[in-house]
Amino acid sequence: MTISRRQFLQYSTVGTAFGLGLPISSGNSPLRRVTPSNQSALRILVLGGTGFIGPHMVQYALDRGHSITLFNRGRTNTHLFPGVQKLVGDRNGQLDALRGGSWDIVVDNTGYVPGLVRDSAELLKDSVGHYFYTSTIDAYRDHHTPGIDESYPLATLPEGAPHNPGQYYGPLKAMCEEVVRDVYPNNHTIVRPGWIVGPGDNNHLFTYWPVRINRGGEVLAPGTPDDPMQVIDVRDLGTWVVDMLERSEAGSYNAVGPVMTMAEMLYGCRAVTSASVSFTWVDANFLWDQGLKGWTDFPIWWPPDNDYGEPTFGGIIGGTGTLNFNGALARSKGLRHRPFAETALDTLNWYSDTFDDWPEDNRPGVPAAREAQVLAAWHAR
Numbered sequence: 001m002t003i004s005r006r007q008f009l010q011y012s013t014v015g016t017a018f019g020l021g022l023p024i025s026s027g028n029s030p031l032r033r034v035t036p037s038n039q040s041a042l043r044i045l046v047l048g049g050t051g052f053i054g055p056h057m058v059q060y061a062l063d064r065g066h067s068i069t070l071f072n073r074g075r076t077n078t079h080l081f082p083g084v085q086k087l088v089g090d091r092n093g094q095l096d097a098l099r100g101g102s103w104d105i106v107v108d109n110t111g112y113v114p115g116l117v118r119d120s121a122e123l124l125k126d127s128v129g130h131y132f133y134t135s136t137i138d139a140y141r142d143h144h145t146p147g148i149d150e151s152y153p154l155a156t157l158p159e160g161a162p163h164n165p166g167q168y169y170g171p172l173k174a175m176c177e178e179v180v181r182d183v184y185p186n187n188h189t190i191v192r193p194g195w196i197v198g199p200g201d202n203n204h205l206f207t208y209w210p211v212r213i214n215r216g217g218e219v220l221a222p223g224t225p226d227d228p229m230q231v232i233d234v235r236d237l238g239t240w241v242v243d244m245l246e247r248s249e250a251g252s253y254n255a256v257g258p259v260m261t262m263a264e265m266l267y268g269c270r271a272v273t274s275a276s277v278s279f280t281w282v283d284a285n286f287l288w289d290q291g292l293k294g295w296t297d298f299p300i301w302w303p304p305d306n307d308y309g310e311p312t313f314g315g316i317i318g319g320t321g322t323l324n325f326n327g328a329l330a331r332s333k334g335l336r337h338r339p340f341a342e343t344a345l346d347t348l349n350w351y352s353d354t355f356d357d358w359p360e361d362n363r364p365g366v367p368a369a370r371e372a373q374v375l376a377a378w379h380a381r
Contacts, residue, residue: 042066042245045103045128047091047120048110050077052202053134056238057107058084064242071098072110091116095123105130105245112165114175121183131184132245135177135192137254137325138170144306144319146228149326150192150252168315177252189249191241194256194325195300198234198343199350205299206231208365209269210348211358216275220371220378222298223284225263228324231300232257233343240335249333256327257337262301265340272345282378284308290374294318297366 044061048054049070058068058081070081074088087097091110098120106128111117121131137143141153154174157163165172180188197206213219237255260268263279270277284294284303293309294302295318302308302318309318327335360367366374 042105043069043103044245045069045071045098045101045106045124047071047106047108049107050080051109052200053109053196053234053238055080055200056198056235057109057241060235060238061242061245064246066242069101069103091120093119095120098123098127101127103128105132107132107134107241107245108180109134111176112169112172113163114172114179115163117176118179118183121179125183129187130245130248130250131180131188132241133177133180133188133190135173135190136170137192137194137256139174139177139192140170142317142319143321145321146304146324147326148254148321148324150254150329170315187250189244190252191244191255191330192253193232193237194254194323194327195231196234196237197231197347199346200234201347203364205295205364207347207351208299208358208363209266210272210344211351212365213266213269213277214273214275214348215358215368216273216277218375219266219277219279220298220366220375221262221266221279221281222287222292222294222301223262223303224281225261227262227301227304228322229260229262229265229300230257230323230325231265231340231343233338236335236337240330240333243334251329253330253333253335254325254327255330255335256325257340258327259324260340268340269344269348271341272348280375280378282374286378286381287374290377292366292370292374296364299364 042061044066046054046058046068049058049068050072055077058070061068062081062084068081069085069087071087071089073090074086087101089095089097103124106124108117108120108131111120111133117133124131137148139154140148141155145152154177155171157168157171157175161168161171163172177190180190195206201207232255236257240255266279284305287293287298288309292298300323302322304320304322304324306319
């Protein structure tokens with residue numbers, strides 16, 4: 001079916017829940033500036049820190065008056081944070097730069113293989129007081145139950161399977177968590193983010209939607225308007241992580257955004273453009289028969305079906321619980337979320353300021369010509 005924006009607003013609470021239609025500040029700078037903290041400065045070692053999540057987290061920590069040391073290979077965004085101490089090395093056997101240092105907390109955003117996480121965790125055991133590990137909701141056994149909380153079973157690696165994150169991303173992250181708990185049994189924090197979005201997103205998955213909708217015209221909307229959708233703005237995640245560090249909060253947490261619907265997400269993007277747009281909702285099974293899949297052809301989206309399709313990258317299997325996780329515990333510890341329309345606008349502005357166009361041969365999402373073909377087939381069925 002095709003649904004107009006007026007029809008959507010008649011049955012949705014998106015206007016109040018996500019601030020649609022209200023004036024918002026784009027805040028086009030991807031890094032938030034805040035008042036410095038009054039508490040004693042923390043010495044924070046960040047493993048990584050210059051990709052997508054790290055810069056927001058590091059800038060907020062610096063603005064709060066904390067001392068930052070970055071450890072990475074020195075290849076990505078080397079221009080960032082010129083006044084910060086930078087240690088060059090590689091988690092794969094080149095950790096010498098970490099020897100002899102001393103920090104209050106280590107933030108591990110780049111641990112994907114349990115053996116390498118153990119190497120750094122054990123080397124730093126006497127050098128840091130607390131280990132903060134960024135895991136993923138894909139560390140859970142499956143996504144077959146809506147409202148999964150932190151007590152849900154974790155994934156296990158099939159016997160004899162290689163430690164290859166491209167094949168077994170979720171199970172390996174679960175094993176990395178086990179390493180952290182083993183080496184730092186009483187002084188660790190594990191965060192399992194959902195899909196992280198916002199300005200600076202080098203995966204370009206969520207980015208597809210505001211960019212595509214800004215192009216205007218008939219947009220193929222996969223599945224149904226009520227399919228669950230859940231994202232977290234990278235700036236909200238980074239702010240909360242630093243706040244957790246300041247309070248020495250331990251434990252495991254689902255760092256996920258509020259559950260909305262696919263319609264709320266698409267109209268949240270529509271609300272920040274002046275393009276003339278209509279959405280045509282196309283059945284998930286029809287898309288499958290057309291050779292189009294969730295997550296890759298239609299970024300982030302996955303139909304709420306435990307038996308839909310096959311695993312995506314990293315062995316991730318969707319289900320009725322995909323994009324429908326319980327984030328109550330993290331919110332009880334202060335996790336807050338900006339209006340979704342602000343995330344959509346800032347992502348669109350960031351992409352428009354950074355890139356000339358959407359090169360469909362090396363970006364996620366269904367190409368425009370293929371989208372038009374499938375829409376024609378849907379109308380003619």
